[in-house]
Amino acid sequence: xxxxxxxxxxxxxxxxxxxxxxxxxxxxxxxxxxxxxxxxxxxxxxxxxxxxxxxxxxxxxxxxxxxxxxxxxxxxxxxxxxxxxxxxxxxxxxxxxxxxxxxxxxxxxxxxxxxxxxxxxxxxxxxxxxxxxxxxxxxxxxxxxxxxxxxxxxxxxxxxxxxxxxxxxxxxxxxxxxxxxxxxxxxxxxxxxxxxxxxxxxxxxxxxxxxxxxxxxxxxxxxxxxxxxxxxxxxxxxxxxxxxxxxxxxxxxxxxxxxxxxxxxxxxxxxxxxxxxxxxxxxxxxxxxxxxxxxxxxxxxxxxxxxxxxxxxxxxxxxxxxxxxxxxxxxxxxxxxxxxxxxxxxxxxxxxxxxxxxxxxxxxxxxxxxxxxxxxxxxxxxxxxxxxxx
DNA sequence: GAGCCGTGGCG
DNA sequence: TCGCCAAGGCT
Numbered sequence: 122x123x124x125x126x127x128x129x130x131x132x133x134x135x136x137x138x139x140x141x142x143x144x145x146x147x148x149x150x151x152x153x154x155x156x157x158x159x160x161x162x163x164x165x166x167x168x169x170x171x172x173x174x175x176x177x178x179x180x181x182x183x184x185x186x187x188x189x190x191x192x193x194x195x196x197x198x199x200x201x202x203x204x205x206x207x208x209x210x211x212x213x214x215x216x217x218x219x220x221x222x223x224x225x226x227x228x229x230x231x232x233x234x235x236x237x238x239x240x241x242x243x244x245x246x247x248x249x250x251x252x253x254x255x256x257x258x259x260x261x262x263x264x265x266x267x268x269x270x271x272x273x274x275x276x277x278x279x280x281x282x283x284x285x286x287x288x289x290x291x292x293x294x295x296x297x298x299x300x301x302x303x304x305x306x307x308x309x310x311x312x313x314x315x316x317x318x319x320x321x322x323x324x325x326x327x328x329x330x331x332x333x334x335x336x337x338x339x340x341x342x343x344x345x346x347x348x349x350x351x352x353x354x355x356x357x358x359x360x361x362x363x364x365x366x367x368x369x370x371x372x373x374x375x376x377x378x379x380x381x382x383x384x385x386x387x388x389x390x391x392x393x394x395x396x397x398x399x400x401x402x403x404x405x406x407x408x409x410x411x412x413x414x415x416x417x418x419x420x421x422x423x424x425x426x427x428x429x430x431x432x433x434x435x436x437x438x439x440x441x442x443x444x445x446x447x448x449x450x451x452x453x454x455x456x457x458x459x460x461x462x463x464x465x466x467x468x469x470x471x472x473x474x475x476x477x478x479x480x481x482x483x484x485x486x487x488x489x490x491x492x493x494x495x496x497x498x499x500x501x502x503x504x505x506x507x508x509x510x511x
Numbered sequence: 512g513a514g515c516c517g518t519g520g521c522g
Numbered sequence: 523t524c525g526c527c528a529a530g531g532c533t
Binding site for chain 1: 524525526527528529530531532
């Protein structure tokens with residue numbers, strides 16, 4: 122009993138799917154990739170690990186170097202880990218390299234140097250999950266096992282019109298069941314390669330070439346004009362929004378900067394003194410802002426009454442990977458030259474710097490902070506003076 | 512079960 | 523430039 126029958130209507134295509142895919146693969150599939158035309162499980166395994174989340178063109182040179190340096194599983198198992206990591210350098214996902222090395226050692230020590238033939242045992246080895254195990258077993262040993270990688274998910278979602286993000290356990294279970302139900306009785310290597318080839322070439326993410334596809338008119342997505350929206354894309358997470366008020370305090374030709382802590386965002390860079398709303402709220406209450414500003418200025422060494430005016434400047438949004446930061450700069454005017462000098466003197470410490478135009482140019486500033494500073498200063502050709510708007 | 516891992520290509 | 527994703531697996 123298979124979950125498929127509960128979720129999908131019987132698709133007349135299912136009966137001939139494998140047959141048509143295998144025929145298409147023979148005619149239009151890829152047959153000359155470096156890891157094809159071999160039954161050597163070691164070579165197949167090595168390619169499958171390298172190809173995890175990595176495109177074919179990227180893998181090819183790495184694969185060649187690895188085979189040259191480590192021609193068999195024993196050579197790899199007996200190599201120092203540093204050598205393995207050095208050859209992997211640049212491929213990314215370095216846990217794959219560590220697992221690769223460990224896996225070679227396990228195969229050598231516990232399986233007599235020969236990769237197991239059944240997918241279940243293969244999947245117990247480091248770095249080999251369900252899909253990779255199936256691919257190795259199918260290519261090397263003709264095992265009756267289904268793969269489910271990004272290519273297969275895309276093909277199945279489109280051909281069978283499966284809605285929902287394939288990354289969720291529910292849709293993934295559905296797809297595993299469907300993938301296994303479609304397996305042919307023979308020709309597993311050609312079928313498995315066909316799934317990958319179709320997904321990587323015709324049924325590509327960007328512009329599927331439906332006119333050349335063996336499933337053309339039978340494809341649910343194509344028949345309903347949804348090939349561009351299937352598979353359902355990953356739901357976008359709403360990025361947290363942060364609001365920070367920063368102070369632009371000038372004295373003569375100088376602007377006050379504050380050094381960021383070494384850890385965290387912009388660690389070690391020079392930024393503007395900032396006021397983070399205690400609640401992180403979006404709305405600014407002018408009175409409370411003045412209150413906090415006065416407190417902040419006092420902490421910096423200003424005496425009460427120094428702050429003469431507070432002018433909101435053009436805000437900007439900076440996008441980080443984890444959140445969106447809304448910067449709200451406030452131009453702070455200090456009253457009187459003597460107050461400014463006193464403020465400058467008292468706010469001078471290792472965490473603060475009064476920078477002139479040249480100093481701003483030379484300092485390490487986060488780019489949005491530099492934008493704020495640049496917007497404020499007008500560098501006249503002659504003297505490089507900091508000029509404030511009226 | 513969600514977060515994380517790296518680099519490169521593409522629209 | 524920017525977001526998304528690629529022959530997934532591990533914690």
